[in-house]
Amino acid sequence: MLTAPFQRGNGGQQPPSFARWDRSFWLDLSFSSRQLKAIRRYIRLNPARAIWKARHPDRFLRHANIRHPVLAAARTWDAVGNLTLLASPFLFPVRLTRMKTPEEHEEVIDEILEKARRGMIPVSGFLSPGEKETLRRLKAEPRARFVKMLPFALPPRYDPSAEDSRELASDRLLILSGFPQTVTGANGIFRINCLLMNDLIVELCERAQSVPFA
Numbered sequence: 001m002l003t004a005p006f007q008r009g010n011g012g013q014q015p016p017s018f019a020r021w022d023r024s025f026w027l028d029l030s031f032s033s034r035q036l037k038a039i040r041r042y043i044r045l046n047p048a049r050a051i052w053k054a055r056h057p058d059r060f061l062r063h064a065n066i067r068h069p070v071l072a073a074a075r076t077w078d079a080v081g082n083l084t085l086l087a088s089p090f091l092f093p094v095r096l097t098r099m100k101t102p103e104e105h106e107e108v109i110d111e112i113l114e115k116a117r118r119g120m121i122p123v124s125g126f127l128s129p130g131e132k133e134t135l136r137r138l139k140a141e142p143r144a145r146f147v148k149m150l151p152f153a154l155p156p157r158y159d160p161s162a163e164d165s166r167e168l169a170s171d172r173l174l175i176l177s178g179f180p181q182t183v184t185g186a187n188g189i190f191r192i193n194c195l196l197m198n199d200l201i202v203e204l205c206e207r208a209q210s211v212p213f214a
Contacts, residue, residue: 045162052169059168062158070207072178072200078154081174085147090120091208093201096130105130113137116144123147123201125194139167149201150177151193152185 031039053060059081066077068086085091094112096105112122112134126135126148138144148164154177160168167173178200183193 042162045166049162049165052165056169056171059171060160060165062154062156069211070204072203072207075178075200076153076180077176077178079174079176080154080158080160081168081176082145082171083174085121085145085174086208088121089209091123091147091205092120093198093205094122094124094126094131094134095198095201096128096134098128098130100130102130102133105133109134109137113141113144116141116146119143121145121147123149123205125149125151125197125201127151127189127194139163145172147174147176149197150175150179150185151189151197153177153179153181153183155184156181 061080063079063083066079066083067073068077068083070086070091071077092115096108102109109130116122116138122134122138123146124131124134126132135146135148138146146167154175158175160175164173164175168175178197179193
């Protein structure tokens, strides 16, 4: 639990000035252990994110309406990160069901990591518990590269997480979306979006293996 001073209002109204604080009034803020961990992680990594962006501004640019042989021409594609990953013929899809725990996926996760060590590039939404654990371990592999697909549109002012920013700065991550701007993640991620995203991932990886100059 965190305790912080709170400026007393005027009959429920916001006071006219923030110059004076009522030191006799305190507001208690309660966080779960998960929320507190996220806040601490944000505070720890946010200064580094500013440095990464200052040193590598080109790696944080948002690319709109991308056209590439491995991307379905009928869809709208936007991205942030290393676009050259799309030129690899070694892209492969990763989909781990929510019906199993990361521990139950252990053997599959090990296979994915071994492929990444050999230079293959996993493509996934990294949404299920098993996929999130896979992404965590991929980030711990210094030579691994990966494509993270979004089940919604990439916002015009997309601000990647601190964890993703570290991988963007190292030039080994591509964040990709095949959804138009009308499909947002503001109201949650819908199953139909995830299913379509998985289909797009499979199609992308198949095309990467078939186009002659990928």
